[in-house]
Amino acid sequence: MQSVPFLSLAIWIPILFGVAVLRLGSDRHPQRARWLSLIGSIVGLLLTLPLISGFDNHEAGMQFVEFRNWLPEFGVAWRLGIDGISMWLVVLTAFTTLVIVIASWESITVRVAQYFGAFLILSGLMVGTFAATDGMLFFVFFEATLIPLYLLIGTWGHARRTYAAVKFFFFSFGGSLLMLLSMLYLYSQSHTFDMSAWHNLTLGFVPQVLVFIGFFAAFAVKVPMWPFHTWLPDVHLEAPTGATVLMAMLKLGGYGFLRFTLPITPDAAHFFAPVIITLSLVAVVYSSLLALAQTDMTKLLAYSTVAHMGLVTLGLFLFNQIGTEGAIVQMISYGFVSGALLLSVGVLFDRTKTRTIAAYGGVVNVMPRYATFMMLFCMANVGLPGTSGFVGEFMVIMGAIRVNFWIGAIATTTVVLSAAYTLWMYKRVIFGAVANKSVAKLADIGRRETLIFASLAALVLAVGIYPKPMTDAIELSAANLVAQAGRTKQPTDEAANANTDAVRAGSAGADVRAVSLTERSPT
Numbered sequence: 001m002q003s004v005p006f007l008s009l010a011i012w013i014p015i016l017f018g019v020a021v022l023r024l025g026s027d028r029h030p031q032r033a034r035w036l037s038l039i040g041s042i043v044g045l046l047l048t049l050p051l052i053s054g055f056d057n058h059e060a061g062m063q064f065v066e067f068r069n070w071l072p073e074f075g076v077a078w079r080l081g082i083d084g085i086s087m088w089l090v091v092l093t094a095f096t097t098l099v100i101v102i103a104s105w106e107s108i109t110v111r112v113a114q115y116f117g118a119f120l121i122l123s124g125l126m127v128g129t130f131a132a133t134d135g136m137l138f139f140v141f142f143e144a145t146l147i148p149l150y151l152l153i154g155t156w157g158h159a160r161r162t163y164a165a166v167k168f169f170f171f172s173f174g175g176s177l178l179m180l181l182s183m184l185y186l187y188s189q190s191h192t193f194d195m196s197a198w199h200n201l202t203l204g205f206v207p208q209v210l211v212f213i214g215f216f217a218a219f220a221v222k223v224p225m226w227p228f229h230t231w232l233p234d235v236h237l238e239a240p241t242g243a244t245v246l247m248a249m250l251k252l253g254g255y256g257f258l259r260f261t262l263p264i265t266p267d268a269a270h271f272f273a274p275v276i277i278t279l280s281l282v283a284v285v286y287s288s289l290l291a292l293a294q295t296d297m298t299k300l301l302a303y304s305t306v307a308h309m310g311l312v313t314l315g316l317f318l319f320n321q322i323g324t325e326g327a328i329v330q331m332i333s334y335g336f337v338s339g340a341l342l343l344s345v346g347v348l349f350d351r352t353k354t355r356t357i358a359a360y361g362g363v364v365n366v367m368p369r370y371a372t373f374m375m376l377f378c379m380a381n382v383g384l385p386g387t388s389g390f391v392g393e394f395m396v397i398m399g400a401i402r403v404n405f406w407i408g409a410i411a412t413t414t415v416v417l418s419a420a421y422t423l424w425m426y427k428r429v430i431f432g433a434v435a436n437k438s439v440a441k442l443a444d445i446g447r448r449e450t451l452i453f454a455s456l457a458a459l460v461l462a463v464g465i466y467p468k469p470m471t472d473a474i475e476l477s478a479a480n481l482v483a484q485a486g487r488t489k490q491p492t493d494e495a496a497n498a499n500t501d502a503v504r505a506g507s508a509g510a511d512v513r514a515v516s517l518t519e520r521s522p523t
Contacts, residue, residue: 004050005066006047006048006050006051006064007051007064007066007080007081007082007090007127007131008066008078008080009047010044010047010048010051010090010094010124010127010131011080011124011125011127011128011131012124013040013043013044013047013124014040014041014044014094014097014120014121014123014124014127015120015121015124015125016040017036017037017039017040017041017043017044017120018040018116018117018118018119018120018121018123018124019117019121020036020040021033021036021037021040021113021116021117021120022113022114022117024036024113025112025113025116025117026113027110027111027112027113030109030112030113033112033113033116033117034101034105034112034116036116037101037116037117037119037120038098038101038102040120041094041097041098041101041120041123042098044094044097044098044120044123044124044127045091045094045095045097045098047094048090048091048094049091051064051082051087051090051091052087052091055082055084055087055473057084057472057473057475057476058476059476060083060476060477060479060480061083061480062081062082062083062133062196063081063082063083063087064080064081064082065079065080065081065133066078066079066080066081067079067080070134070137074136074187074193075187075190075191075192075193075194076134076136076137076193077134077137077193077194078134078137079132079133079134079137079194079195080131080132080133081131081133082130082131083477083480084473084474084475084476084477084478085255085258085328085474085477085478085481086130086131086255087473088332088470088473088474089130089251089255089332090127090130090131092332092335092336093123093126093127093130094123094127095336096123096245096246096335096336096339097119097120097123097246099245099339099343099452099455099456100119100242100245100246101116101119102448102451102452103241103242103245103343103346103449103452104116104119104240104241104242105448106350106448107240107241107346107350108156108240108242110156111155111156114151114155115152115155115156115240115242118148118151118152119148119152119242119246121148122145122148122149122152122246125141125144125145125148126141126145126252128141129141129142129145129252129255130255133194133195133196134193134194134195135183135186135187135193135194135195135198136183136193137193138195138259139176139179139180139183142176142179142218142252142256143173143176145252146169146172146173149168149243149246149247150165150168150169152239152240152242152243153165153168153235153238153239153240153243154166156239156240156243157238157239157240157243158237158238158239159238160234160237160238161238161239163234163238164231164234164235164237164238164239165235165238167231167234167235168231168234168235171221171228171230171231172218172221172222174217174221175217175218175219175220175221175222176218178213178214178215178217178218179214179215179217179218179219180214181214182210182211182212182213182214182215182260183214185207185210185211185214186198186201186211186264189201189203189207195259195260198264199263199264199484201264203264203265205267205268205271208265208266208267208268209265209268209271211264211265211268212261212265212268212269212272215256215257215260215261215264215265216261216272218253218256219252219253219254219256219257219260219261220253221253222251222252222253222256223251223253223254223257223309223312223313224253224305224306224309225253225279225280225283225306225309225310225313226279226280226282226283226286226287226306226310227279229283229287229306232302232305232306233299233302233303235247235302236298236299236301236302236342237296237298237299237302241342241343241345241346241349241350244298244342245339245342245343245346246339251309251312251331251332251335253309254309254312254313254316254327254331255331257313257316258316258328258481262316262481262484262485263481263484263485266484266485269317269319269485270319270485272317273317273319276313276314276317277314277317277318277407279310279313280310280311280313280314280317281310281314281407281410281411282310283306283307283309283310283313284307284310284311284314284410284411284413284414284417285307285410285413285417287303287304287306287307287310288303288304288307288413288414288417288418288420288421289417290303291303291304291307291417291421292417292420292421292424294357294421295356295357295358296355296356296357297345297348297355297356297357297425297429298342298345298355300357300421300425301338301341301342301345304338304341304381304418304421304422305334305338307414307417307418308330308334308338308381308414308418309331309334310414311326311327311330311392311393311396311411311414312327312330312331312334312396313327314327314396314400314407314411315327315328315330315392315395315396315399315400318396318399318400318402318403319482319485320399320402320403320482321399321478321479321482322395322398322399322402323395323396323398323399323400323402323403324399324478324481324482325395325471325474325475325478326391326392326393326394326395326396326397326398326399327392327396328392328474328478329391329392329395329463329467329470329471329474330391330392330393330395330396331392332392332470333388333389333391333392333463334389334392336388336456336459336460337377337380337381337387337388337389337460338381339456340373340377340380340453340456340457340460341374341377341378341381343452343453343456344370344373344374344377344453347370347445347449348360348363348429348442351442351443352438352439352442357425357428357429358428359435359436359438360428360429360430360435360439361428361429361431361432361433361434361435361436361439362430362431362432362433362434362435362439363429363430363439363442364430364431365433365434366434366439366440366441366442366443366444367442367443367444367445368444369444369445369450370444370445370449370453371430373445373453373454373456373457374426374430375426375430376457376460376461377456377457377460378422378423378425378426380460380464381418381422382415382418382419382422382423383414383415383418385464386461386464386465387460387461387464388459388460388461388462388463388464388467389460389464390464391463391464391467393414393415396411397411397412
C-alpha cells in the first residue's frame with residue numbers, strides 16, 4: 001500500500017480541484033462551484049483514510065515516504081512522509097476542508113467559485129506543510145498558505161477585513177523571514193535540506209540559540225503564543241467563519257516547534273524553556289481573564305484559543321513523555337473543539353448578523369437542537385471528562401506536576417477559568433426567556449448543519465471516551481521526539497579530546513608508516 005503516493009495525491013487532488021473550481025465555476029453558476037468543491041473535499045478526505053489503516057503504530061520513523069529529486073544541486077527534493085503526529089494533522093486538514101465546504105454552502109453568495117477554490121488550494125498546501133520532510137519544501141508550503149488565507153480574510157471578511165488581512169500577513173511573513181535564515185544556516189552546515197540530516201547535526205550553543213530564535217519567531221506567531229497573538233482577535237472578528245475555523249483547527253505553529261526547534265536545537269530549547277513555560281502560564285491565566293471581559297462571542301473564543309494553546313507550548317517544553325503526548329493530543333483535539341464553537345457562533349451570526357452576547361438570550365426556546373450541540377462543545381472547551389478537551393489538558397497538567405508542582409497548579413487554573421468564561425457565555429446566549437424579536441424568529445439548525453455538528457460531536461466524544469487509537473499512534477513518535485530533545489548536541493570537551501587523540505593517533509600512525517617505508521626503501 002505504501003507504494004501508492006497517497007501523500008502526493010492528498011496534496012495535489014485538492015489543489016487541482018481548486019483550480020477546476022476557479023476555471024469552471026462562476027457567480028452565474030454557483031451550484032457548479034459548490035458541487036465541484038464538495039466532490040474535491042470528499043476525494044481529499046478519502047485519500048487520507050489509507051494513511052490511518054496502513055499506519056504501523058510500532059514504527060517511530062516516517063512512513064509512506066516519497067522521494068523525487070527537485071533541485072539536486074541545492075539539496076532540495078520532493079521529500080514527504082508522516083509519523084504518528086503528522087498523520088492526524090493531515091487527516092484533520094482533509095476533514096476540516098469538507099466541514100467548511102458544507103458549512104459555507106449557503107452563507108457564501110458572492111464570488112462563490114473563488115471562495116471555494118481558495119479553500120481547496122489552501123487545503124492541499126496545508127497537507128503539504130504537514131507531510132514535508134524537506135526543509136525548503138516545508139518553507140514553500142508554509143509560506144504559500146499565506147496567499148489564500150490573505151485573500152479569504154481580505155475579500156470575504158467584514159468591515160475591517162483589509163486591516164486584519166494585512167496585520168495577519170505581516171506578522172506571519174516577518175517571522176518566516178527569520179525562519180528562512182535559520183534554514184539557510186542549517187543548509188550551510190549540512191549541504192542539504194533533508195530534515196532528518198538536520199536532526200543529526202552537531203551545533204554549538206550559540207548557533208543553536210540563533211537558529212532557535214529564527215524558528216521561534218515564525219512558529220510563536222502561528223501558535224498563537226502570548227504576546228505574539230495580537231493578530232488573532234482581529235482576524236477572528238473580521239474573517240469569514242470558514243477562515244477562522246480553518247486557522248483554529250490547523251496548528252502550524254505547534255507542529256513547527258515539534259519538527260524543528262526541539263529536535264534540531266535541543267540545548268537552546270532547554271535554555272529558553274523557563275521563559276517559554278512562563279509565557280505559556282501567563283497565556284493560560286491572562287488570556288482567560290481577557291476572555292471573561294469580552295462582550296463578543298468570537299473575540300471571547302479568540303482569547304480562549306490563546307489560553308488553550310498555552311497548554312500546548314507548556315507541554316512541549318516540559319521535555320517528558322506524558323507532557324509531550326498531551327501537547328500533541330491537545331493541539332489536535334482543541335482544533336476541532338474550537339472549530340465547532342466557531343461554527344456554532346457562525347450559525348447565529350448568519351441568522352442575526354451579530355455576535356454580541358447581549359443581543360441573545362433564550363435561544364434554547366427556539367433552537368433546541370442547536371443548544372444541545374453547543375452545550376457539548378462548551379463542555380469540551382471546559383475540559384469535561386468524557387470529551388476530547390479533557391484528555392490533552394489532563395496529560396499536560398500531569399506532565400507539569402512531574403516537573404514542578406506549582407507549574408502544574410497554575411496550569412490547572414485553565415479548568416476553572418475556561419469554565420467561568422465558557423459557561424458565562426453559554427448561559428447568557430442560550431438560557432433564560434427569549435430576549436427579543438430577533439431571537440424569537442430564529443429557526444433551528446437544518447439537516448445540513450445537523451450533519452456538521454453531529455460529525456464534530458462524534459469526534460469530541462470518540463477521543464474523549466476512547467483516545468487509545470490516537471495516543472497509540474502518537475506514542476512512539478513522541479518518545480522519539482523527547483529523546484532527541486533530551487540529548488545534548490554541543491561538541492563536548494570529551495568529544496573534542498577524543499577527536500584530538502584520534503588525530504594524534506592518526507598522525508603517529510602516519511609517522512610510523514613513513515619510517516617503516518623509509519627503512520624498507522633502498523638507500
